[in-house]
Amino acid sequence: MLRPPKSKESSKPPPLKFPPLTLATPELVAKYVPCTMHLSVLPPELACRLYYAMLDHSESWQRNKWWLFDRVVESPHRTSFFVRHSSLADEEDAQEAAQFWYNGRPTPPPDYFPPEMEEACRYIERVVNGELRKRERYPLEWGGDPDQNEEAASKEKIIWKANVAASNRYEGGSESVGFHSDQLTYLGPYPTIASLSLGTTRVFRLREVVPTDEKDKRSARTYNIPLPNNSLTIMYASCQERFKHSIPPQTVIEPFHPAFPRPGEDNLPADFESTGHITPAYNARINITFRFYRPDFRPSSIPKCLCGVPCILRPDMKNRYTQEEKGKDRSLVQKYWWTCYAGAQNDGKGCSMWRVMDVKAEGRGPFAGNTEISST
């Protein structure tokens, strides 16, 4: 068969592919991805108490359901959502919190942080703010004071404060979550998300989405971060814009023995003599992601699509530059889209709603930096 001669373009060797890299230490995590990992982040007794509390609480958690093409899919793990008590200053805010939507359907009013989660959150906020003070900020990050009344704000700048948390329970090695980046609808652009791991160690997988115009120069690399009990992974600005993350299924997991018995449980496990473990083995991993829902992305400010459902905010992960933007720093030309999300529930049928977010026209901010170039 005759083939046209190969053009110069197609004779270029394909970009090098690198094997997946395991990032097993905080140093390696910080070196390769826009995240940090903090080991033994909570006092061990609190980590243990929170694990037990969440195991009990998770008996009532749901598996999320949504439409994918022509079938309903169910998430292969259970989840729940919490609002922080102090974050709901007045009745209006409480009403708004009850109106949060998930996967294109209204969710029942969320629970408040249980006391153990509140206690853990204070430790985590300290770690997150300590790290954020060391980092350079992206222009579109939140630039306001998340808590004007905090006395400590004058001494140690508080940049980030959690006001909601999403929680996941993965039973055994088969429960998982597929590759995704977190929806930015209420978080806004370049969010910081603090993710606490309790229980069985599972691998957190990150994969970069290579921008369209760099595809022929480099390939995406996969990073595997084993997350042990009582570790905190902070995903910083650009992680949701540049990377997808997942918790892949695992054929083997190591059973987890909490350091302390359940309160009120005095009996040693039957196999204590042979194993030396003072607590039984657990197979569940609990994950809690502490998040800051920005005041300038409150539910009432989210545009609705033609179906009457709040849009979702997504970053253009492939970063399609316009001609004038070519060569500019990616963070200055990052675009976000408001799109219809009704399709996730409504028999897979959504509408054509699609709009570039215009932070200026939509009156959003204040931002951490100059947004003149970023706003469209």
Ligand SMILES: O=C(O)CCC(=O)C(=O)O
């Ligand atoms: O379980 C984890 O560590 C990740 C959970 C997650 O990606 C999410 O809730 O969006």
Ligand SMILES: [Fe+2]
């Ligand atoms: Fe996520």
